[in-house]
Amino acid sequence: MGVGILVEDLNAWYGSNHTLQDINLHIPANHATALIGPSGCGKSTFVRCLNRMHETNPIARATGTVKMGEIDIYNDASPVEIRRRVGMVFQRPNPFPTMSIYDNVVSGLKLNGFRNRRILDETVERSLKQAALWEEVKDDLKKKSGASLSGGQQQRMCIARALAVDPEVLLMDEPASALDPVSTSKIEDLIFQLKSQYTIVIVTHNMQQAARVAENTGFFLNGKMVEFDSTHKIFTNPRDKRTEDYITGRFG
Amino acid sequence: MADNSFAAVMLLCACSIFVIVLFILVILILRSHLSIVQFGWKFFVSQAWDPVVGDFGALPFIYGTLVTSLLALVLAVPLALGVAVFIAELCPQPLRAPISFLTELLAAIPSVVYGLWAVFVLVPIMRNILGPFLVKTLGWTGFFQGPNFGVGLLTASIILSIMILPIISSLTRDIMMAVPNSQREAVLALGATKWEMIRIGVLRNSRIGIVGAIMLGLGRALGETMAVTMVIGNHPEISRSLFAPGHTLASVIANEFAEATGDLYLSALIEIGLALFLVTIVVNAIARLMVWAVTRGAPARGA
Amino acid sequence: MSTQPFNQPRPPMNFQTRGMRINSARRTVMNYFVGGLSILATIVVIIPLLAILFYLVYKGASSLNLAFFTHIPVPVGESGGGMANSIVGSGIILTLASLMGVPFGIAAGVYLAEFGQGTFLANAVRFTADVLNGVPSIVMGISVYSLIVMPQKHFSAFAGGVALAIMMVPTITRTTEEMLATVPHAIREAALGLGVPKWRTVISVSLRTASPGIITGCMLAFARVAGETAPLLFTAFGNQFWSFRLNEPIAALPLQIFVYATGPYDEWHRLAWAGALVLIVMIMVSVTLVRIFANRGVLKGGS
Numbered sequence: 001m002g003v004g005i006l007v008e009d010l011n012a013w014y015g016s017n018h019t020l021q022d023i024n025l026h027i028p029a030n031h032a033t034a035l036i037g038p039s040g041c042g043k044s045t046f047v048r049c050l051n052r053m054h055e056t057n058p059i060a061r062a063t064g065t066v067k068m069g070e071i072d073i074y075n076d077a078s079p080v081e082i083r084r085r086v087g088m089v090f091q092r093p094n095p096f097p098t099m100s101i102y103d104n105v106v107s108g109l110k111l112n113g114f115r116n117r118r119i120l121d122e123t124v125e126r127s128l129k130q131a132a133l134w135e136e137v138k139d140d141l142k143k144k145s146g147a148s149l150s151g152g153q154q155q156r157m158c159i160a161r162a163l164a165v166d167p168e169v170l171l172m173d174e175p176a177s178a179l180d181p182v183s184t185s186k187i188e189d190l191i192f193q194l195k196s197q198y199t200i201v202i203v204t205h206n207m208q209q210a211a212r213v214a215e216n217t218g219f220f221l222n223g224k225m226v227e228f229d230s231t232h233k234i235f236t237n238p239r240d241k242r243t244e245d246y247i248t249g250r251f252g
Numbered sequence: 253m254a255d256n257s258f259a260a261v262m263l264l265c266a267c268s269i270f271v272i273v274l275f276i277l278v279i280l281i282l283r284s285h286l287s288i289v290q291f292g293w294k295f296f297v298s299q300a301w302d303p304v305v306g307d308f309g310a311l312p313f314i315y316g317t318l319v320t321s322l323l324a325l326v327l328a329v330p331l332a333l334g335v336a337v338f339i340a341e342l343c344p345q346p347l348r349a350p351i352s353f354l355t356e357l358l359a360a361i362p363s364v365v366y367g368l369w370a371v372f373v374l375v376p377i378m379r380n381i382l383g384p385f386l387v388k389t390l391g392w393t394g395f396f397q398g399p400n401f402g403v404g405l406l407t408a409s410i411i412l413s414i415m416i417l418p419i420i421s422s423l424t425r426d427i428m429m430a431v432p433n434s435q436r437e438a439v440l441a442l443g444a445t446k447w448e449m450i451r452i453g454v455l456r457n458s459r460i461g462i463v464g465a466i467m468l469g470l471g472r473a474l475g476e477t478m479a480v481t482m483v484i485g486n487h488p489e490i491s492r493s494l495f496a497p498g499h500t501l502a503s504v505i506a507n508e509f510a511e512a513t514g515d516l517y518l519s520a521l522i523e524i525g526l527a528l529f530l531v532t533i534v535v536n537a538i539a540r541l542m543v544w545a546v547t548r549g550a551p552a553r554g555a
Numbered sequence: 556m557s558t559q560p561f562n563q564p565r566p567p568m569n570f571q572t573r574g575m576r577i578n579s580a581r582r583t584v585m586n587y588f589v590g591g592l593s594i595l596a597t598i599v600v601i602i603p604l605l606a607i608l609f610y611l612v613y614k615g616a617s618s619l620n621l622a623f624f625t626h627i628p629v630p631v632g633e634s635g636g637g638m639a640n641s642i643v644g645s646g647i648i649l650t651l652a653s654l655m656g657v658p659f660g661i662a663a664g665v666y667l668a669e670f671g672q673g674t675f676l677a678n679a680v681r682f683t684a685d686v687l688n689g690v691p692s693i694v695m696g697i698s699v700y701s702l703i704v705m706p707q708k709h710f711s712a713f714a715g716g717v718a719l720a721i722m723m724v725p726t727i728t729r730t731t732e733e734m735l736a737t738v739p740h741a742i743r744e745a746a747l748g749l750g751v752p753k754w755r756t757v758i759s760v761s762l763r764t765a766s767p768g769i770i771t772g773c774m775l776a777f778a779r780v781a782g783e784t785a786p787l788l789f790t791a792f793g794n795q796f797w798s799f800r801l802n803e804p805i806a807a808l809p810l811q812i813f814v815y816a817t818g819p820y821d822e823w824h825r826l827a828w829a830g831a832l833v834l835i836v837m838i839m840v841s842v843t844l845v846r847i848f849a850n851r852g853v854l855k856g857g858s
Contacts, residue, residue, distance in 0.1 A: 334596025475691025
C-alpha cells in the first residue's frame with residue numbers, strides 16, 4: 001500500500017532564489033494528487049523535494065519537514081533509501097541506452113543486490129504489466145535496447161523501472177508532456193489503475209489531465225501553494241480568485 | 253567569380269592536409285625501398301641489428317615499443333580514470349578549474365623536458381630506491397632480474413605513463429561531462445549511491461569514448477621519442493627483465509639516424525619510421541572514431 | 556491484445572531483511588571507498604607532477620644568468636657560455652614554420668567551417684587532420700629529411716621550418732574551424748543579406764569575429780611545436796655558433812637541451828636545466844594566454 005505524505009513549512013532555495021515558500025500540505029495515501037500552476041511556479045521543485053532530488057543540485061537548499069508515513073525523510077533516512085521508496089518519472093523519458101529493456105527494468109533491483117533470476121524475471125513481467133507495456137515488448141526484452149522504443153513506450157518502460165523496486169510513492173513530473181495524445185492517454189489510464197496501490201503525485205500543466213486522473217489537486221503560484229482541495233472543487237468552485245483566474249485561462 | 257576563386261583557394265589549402273599525409277607515406281616508402289627489397293617481411297620478426305654486417309631486423313624495437321607502451325597504459329589508465337572521475341563528478345566547484353588547468357599545463361610540457369627530469373631524477377630513484385624495492389617484493393616474477401642501472405624499459409614506461417596521463421584524463425573528463433544530466437538523475441532516482449550513479453549513468457554511457465581516449469594515449473605512447481630515448485638505455489636487444497636497456501621504434505631512429513652509414517642502414521631505419529607511421533595512423537584513426545561516436549565531432553584539442 | 560494493466564499482487568520483496576541491510580551497508584562502504592580511490596588517484600597524480608614543475612623551476616632558476624641569454628656555447632671545459640644562439644635559432648625556425656603553416660591551416664579551417672560543411676570531403680579533411688595530429692613527430696622529421704635534406708645534402712633551418720610547419724597545419728586547421736563555428740549564423744546572414752559577397756563576409760565578418768580564438772589556436776600550435784625536438788634532429792640539426800642563414804644547420808632550444816642533457820659534462824647539464832626552464836616558461840605563458848583568450852574569445856564571438 002502507498003503511504004500518505006505530510007509536508008510542513010517546506011521552503012526551498014536555488015542559490016538565493018527562494019523557489020518554494022512555506023508549503024504545507026497533506027497528500028493522501030493511495031490517491032492521485034495533481035499539482036498545477038504556471039511555468040516556474042515551483043511545482044517541479046516541490047516534487048523533487050519529496051524524493052530528495054532537489055539537494056543533488058549543489059546550490060540547492062531546503063528547510064522544513066516532509067514525512068512519509070511516520071518517517072521524516074530528511075532526518076530519519078538516507079537519500080538512497082528514500083529515493084527507492086519514492087519513485088520518480090521524468091518529463092522526458094530517460095531510458096539507459098546501453099541496456100536492454102530487461103536490464104533497464106531490473107537496474108534498480110540489481111543495485112539492491114537482487115540476483116536471483118526467477119525474482120528478476122517475475123519482477124520484470126509484473127512491472128511491465130503494471131506499466132501496460134508487457135504485451136508490446138515481451139518477446140524483445142533482452143534483444144532491444146531501452147532507447148530503441150518509441151517515446152510513449154520509453155516512458156512506460158521508465159514507469160516500469162520505477163515500479164520494479166517496489167516504491168510506496170510515485171512522483172511524475174509532467175510525464176506525458178513530451179508524448180503524443182495516444183501515449184498520453186495510455187499513461188493516464190495507467191495512473192488510474194496504479195493509484196489504488198501507490199500514492200501518486202503528478203505535476204501537470206494540462207488541467208484536463210488533472211481533472212481526469214486525480215482526486216485532489218493543488219494549485220501553485222510563485223512558489224506558494226495557493227489552494228489544495230478535491231479536484232472537483234478546484235475546477236468548479238475554487239475558493240481563491242487566483243485559482244479561478246488560472247483555471248479559466250486568464251494567465252499561465 | 254571572386255567567390256569561386258576564394259572558395260577554390262580555401263579548398264586547395266584544405267587538401268594540403270591530404271598532401272602532407274600522402275607525401276609522408278610516399279617518401280617513406282620510396283626511401284625504405286632498399287630495406288624492403290632486401291629483407292621483406294622477415295624484417296619484422298628478425299632480432300638481428302648489425303650495421304657492420306648489414307643485417308637488420310626490427311623485432312627488438314617492436315618488443316620495446318609494445319612493452320613500454322602497454323606498461324605505460326597499465327600504470328596511467330587507472331590513475332587517469334580516477335582523476336577524470338574526480339574532476340567530472342566529485343570535485344567541488346572551486347577546485348575544478350585549477351586542477352583542469354594543471355592537467356592542461358602538464359600536457360604541454362615538451363618531451364625533452366620530461367626526459368631531462370627523468371634522466372636526473374627518475375633514473376637515480378629507479379636505481380637506488382624503486383629498483384631494489386621491486387626486486388624485494390616482486391623479484392619472484394622474473395621481471396626484475398639483472399643489473400639495475402636506472403635506465404631501461406621500466407624507467408621508460410614510467411616516464412611514458414606520466415606523459416600520457418594528462419591526455420587520457422582530459423579527454424575522459426570531456427567525454428564524461430558530455431553525458432546528459434538526465435541519465436544521472438535517472439539512476440539517482442532509483443535509489444543509487446553516488447558511485448553507482450557514476451558507474452551506471454556516466455561511465456557505462458561513455459564506455460566507447462573512454463576506450464577511444466585510452467587508445468589516443470596509446471597512440472601517443474607508441475610514438476613518443478625524446479623522453480624515451482633519454483632513459484631507455486638504447487640497446488637493441490630483447491630481454492625479459494624490465495631493468496634491462498632496450499629500444500623502441502621511435503628511439504632507435506632518434507639514436508642512430510644521424511650515424512647511419514650506408515644506404516641499407518638508413519633505409520632500414522626509414523622502414524622502421526614507415527612502420528611507426530602506419531601503426532600510429534591506424535591506432536589514432538580507430539581512437540578518433542570511437543571518441544567521435546560519443547561526442548559527435550571530436551574536439552580540436554587532445555593529442 | 557489488450558494493453559490494459561491488470562492489478563498485480565504486491566511483490567514479496569522485503570527491503571527490511573538483514574540481507575538487505577548488509578547490502579545497503581556494503582553499498583555505502585563501496586561509495587566511500589571509490590570516492591576515496593579517486594581522490595587518492597588525483598593526489599598521486601597531481602603531487603608528483605607539481606613536484607616535477609617545481610624541481611624544474613628550482614634547478615633551472617639556479618642555473619640561469621644573463622650570460623645564458625647573451626652568449627653562445629663555449630668550448631668544453633670552460634665555464635660560462637649560454638644558449639643565445641639556440642633561442643634565436645628556435646625563433647627563426649618557428650617564424651619560418653608559422654609563415655608556412657599558419658596560412659594553410661587557417662585557410663583549411665575556413666574551408667571546413669564556411670564552405671564545406673557536411674560534405675564528405677570536409678569530413679575526410681577533418682578526420683585526417685585529427686589523425687595527423689597523432690603521428691609521431693620523428694616521422695615528420697625523417698620525412699622532411701628525405702625530401703629536403705637528402706637532395707640538398709645539407710641540414711638547414713628551412714628544413715626544420717618545414718618539419719614544424721607540417722605539424723602546425725592540422726592543429727591550426729581544427730582550432731580555426733572550431734572558432735569559426737562559434738560565430739553566430741545570424742551575423743553571416745546579415746552581411747550576406749546586405750549584398751556583401753561571400754568571400755568578403757568570410758574575411759570581414761567570420762574571421763574578424765573569431766579572430767581572438769583563431770589567434771589562440773595559432774598560439775597553441777606554436778607552443779606545441781616550440782618544444783619539439785625530434786623533427787629537428789635531422790633537419791635543423793643544431794649548431795654551436797650563431798647562424799642566421801636559412802640553408803645552414805641552425806641551433807634550436809629543445810635540440811640543445813637534448814644534447815646537453817645527454818652529455819657528460821656538468822656544465823652542460825646546468826645549461827640544459829636553464830634551457831628547459833626558459834622553454835617551459837614560454838610554453839606555460841602561451842597556454843595560460845590561450846586559456847584567457849579562449850574564455851574571452853568565446854564570449855566575444857559566441858552566441
